[in-house]
Amino acid sequence: MKNIIDTIFANATRAIAFGVLLLLAWIFTVLFEHSLESLQAFGFDFILEDKWAPNLEKFGALPAIYGSVVSTFLAMVLAVPVAMGIAIFLSEIAHAKLKTPVGISIELLAAIPSVIYGMWGLFYFVPIIRDVFGGVGISMLTAGIVLSIMILPFMAAVTRDAMNTTPDILKESAYALGATKWDVIKDVVIPYAKSGIIGSFILALGRAIGETMAVTFVMGNVHKISTNLTEPATSIPVALANEFAEADSDLYYSSLFELALILLVVSFVIISIAKFYFLRRKRVGQ
Amino acid sequence: MTHTQKRIFTSQVVMVLSTASAVVGIGFLFWILGVLIINGVDALTLTIFTTEGTPPGSGSGGLKHALVGQLMLVFYASMFGVPLGVLAGTYLSEYSQKSKIGEMIRDISDIMMSAPSIVIGAFVYAIVVAPMGHFSGWAGSIALTIIMLPIVLRTTDDMLQLVPSTLREAAFALGAPKYKVILQVVYRGAKAGILTGILLAVARVGGETAPLLFTSFNDNFLNMDMMQPVASLTVTMYNYATSPYEDWQKLGWAAAFILSMFILAINILGRLILLKKKVK
Numbered sequence: 001m002k003n004i005i006d007t008i009f010a011n012a013t014r015a016i017a018f019g020v021l022l023l024l025a026w027i028f029t030v031l032f033e034h035s036l037e038s039l040q041a042f043g044f045d046f047i048l049e050d051k052w053a054p055n056l057e058k059f060g061a062l063p064a065i066y067g068s069v070v071s072t073f074l075a076m077v078l079a080v081p082v083a084m085g086i087a088i089f090l091s092e093i094a095h096a097k098l099k100t101p102v103g104i105s106i107e108l109l110a111a112i113p114s115v116i117y118g119m120w121g122l123f124y125f126v127p128i129i130r131d132v133f134g135g136v137g138i139s140m141l142t143a144g145i146v147l148s149i150m151i152l153p154f155m156a157a158v159t160r161d162a163m164n165t166t167p168d169i170l171k172e173s174a175y176a177l178g179a180t181k182w183d184v185i186k187d188v189v190i191p192y193a194k195s196g197i198i199g200s201f202i203l204a205l206g207r208a209i210g211e212t213m214a215v216t217f218v219m220g221n222v223h224k225i226s227t228n229l230t231e232p233a234t235s236i237p238v239a240l241a242n243e244f245a246e247a248d249s250d251l252y253y254s255s256l257f258e259l260a261l262i263l264l265v266v267s268f269v270i271i272s273i274a275k276f277y278f279l280r281r282k283r284v285g286q
Numbered sequence: 287m288t289h290t291q292k293r294i295f296t297s298q299v300v301m302v303l304s305t306a307s308a309v310v311g312i313g314f315l316f317w318i319l320g321v322l323i324i325n326g327v328d329a330l331t332l333t334i335f336t337t338e339g340t341p342p343g344s345g346s347g348g349l350k351h352a353l354v355g356q357l358m359l360v361f362y363a364s365m366f367g368v369p370l371g372v373l374a375g376t377y378l379s380e381y382s383q384k385s386k387i388g389e390m391i392r393d394i395s396d397i398m399m400s401a402p403s404i405v406i407g408a409f410v411y412a413i414v415v416a417p418m419g420h421f422s423g424w425a426g427s428i429a430l431t432i433i434m435l436p437i438v439l440r441t442t443d444d445m446l447q448l449v450p451s452t453l454r455e456a457a458f459a460l461g462a463p464k465y466k467v468i469l470q471v472v473y474r475g476a477k478a479g480i481l482t483g484i485l486l487a488v489a490r491v492g493g494e495t496a497p498l499l500f501t502s503f504n505d506n507f508l509n510m511d512m513m514q515p516v517a518s519l520t521v522t523m524y525n526y527a528t529s530p531y532e533d534w535q536k537l538g539w540a541a542a543f544i545l546s547m548f549i550l551a552i553n554i555l556g557r558l559i560l561l562k563k564k565v566k
Contacts, residue, residue: 009465013377016370017391020439023432024394027409034412085307093301094308102312104557109315111486111553113493115520116542119527120318123535149314156311180297203400210402212496213520217528237404237496244408244500245421260408264401271400275393 037254052223059255074144110153118217121146162196199278326543339506342531363430371438379446395436407497423516426502441483478563
């Protein structure tokens with residue numbers, strides 16, 4: 001009797017754990033199946049075509065891909081130095097009394113839902129962009145900035161964690177040799193934590209590229225490629241959020257599913273690079 | 287300037303710059319928090335909790351429908367996500383040990399944890415909403431379950447591995463079968479950690495908007511039927527905030543405030559549980 005329960009319990013846990021593997025495979029398969037119609041209709045041109053015209057049954061993903069790339073790039077350019085600064089501040093400069101409260105508030109801010117950042121962006125940041133740069137204020141630039149603020153806490157927290165892994169004895173040795181704080185940071189901490197820091201940035205990049213709500217409010221969902229950053233634009237998640245519930249033809253749906261598939265594949269690759277190349281997991285316990 | 291002075295000067299410049307960037311970054315974040323609190327408190331009234339949505343302009347609407355809907359969506363997601371996640375995590379920590387397949391499941395759940403949530407929404411749309419022919423609360427809960435599962439799985443796995451193997455061996459030596467060892471010894475040892483993991487997972491899915499947009503959709507009135515579209519705080523917030531009506535926007539801020547406070551409270555509670563455990 002004991003053995004039976006034991007076997008049942010072991011197999012139940014195994015089945016569920018394997019279910020997680022199957023789930024990811026299932027997600028890929030379903031998205032692929034639903035993209036087939038669009039894949040057959042447009043083939044490879046889908047990602048090269050810059051026209052997205054639902055009324056003409058013509059779908060090209062280039063504007064959305066362009067918007068995803070540019071907004072994420074802007075967010076990274078803005079967030080990386082500031083996150084680096086916060087991480088250096090928290091791990092090397094701040095007094096112990098300041099370190100914990102500031103560190104915890106940053107971690108808590110990372111838990112605030114992204115929809116709140118989007119809402120703040122719409123009501124408080126869009127007017128600023130409108131006043132400074134003209135236009136409607138809903139733009140690629142606004143999206144990039146709001147996105148950078150949204151990923152900042154996460155990025156700063158993981159970068160700080162990476163920097164904190166540097167053993168004190170290494171830093172102390174450097175100080176004993178007469179190194180300044182900056183010498184220690186650039187020649188000891190950063191080289192030691194390099195792969196962790198880069199991994200954190202790439203992980204943040206993976207988050208930014210799939211982020212929907214922080215940008216949906218402020219981007220405008222206009223399928224047009226413009227080099228002017230103060231004009232409305234779109235990105236893959238923004239297009240999905242705006243159009244999925246109202247798509248009215250099979251081909252339209254299929255094209256949106258293909259967008260989702262592209263997004264999933266891209267973030268899968270980015271996250272894999274971060275996780276497997278830079279952040280090889282340290283096993284806990286045992 | 288001597289070489290040493292130059293080095294000290296550079297160092298000080300960098301210190302000032304990184305402190306400044308920290309101040310700017312943290313300043314932005316507190317700006318958002320401040321805006322949230324000022325607008326939220328301003329919009330918060332008791333009637334919000336007792337009234338459902340009303341047409342814009344009437345100024346008398348509430349968020350009862352969204353609050354109840356949100357609780358239902360998260361509750362059902364947890365009903366599935368927590369037991370499944372805990373059991374799968376148990377397999378990884380207690381049964382798979384160092385096997386390749388176990389490592390692979392860990393890696394896959396790590397990836398799923400960071401996967402774009404809107405894609406999960408699209409997936410659930412394809413497997414639930416499209417066959418059913420309409421949006422439903424269940425579709426929303428299923429999307430949230432998928433997001434929750436890898437988080438609970440990974441924290442359970444990590445927390446169970448922290449339980450010393452001597453505890454397991456002691457129980458085995460007394461003749462306890464493995465499932466009993468796990469249920470009565472290992473789980474007990476990792477209780478605080480698992481609970482924190484569950485709380486963080488609940489907080490995470492509680493703030494999800496994107497996967498609900500086209501699964502549970504929205505409803506301006508109270509609906510308890512999970513087979514029908516169900517309102518959520520997040521989607522309501524999105525719809526109200528992007529509407530041109532001032533009273534709706536105000537309700538949007540109230541929803542944002544309630545949701546953030548709820549999520550912050552859960553996060554802090556989770557931390558306290560772990561902290562208390564460590565102090566013991």
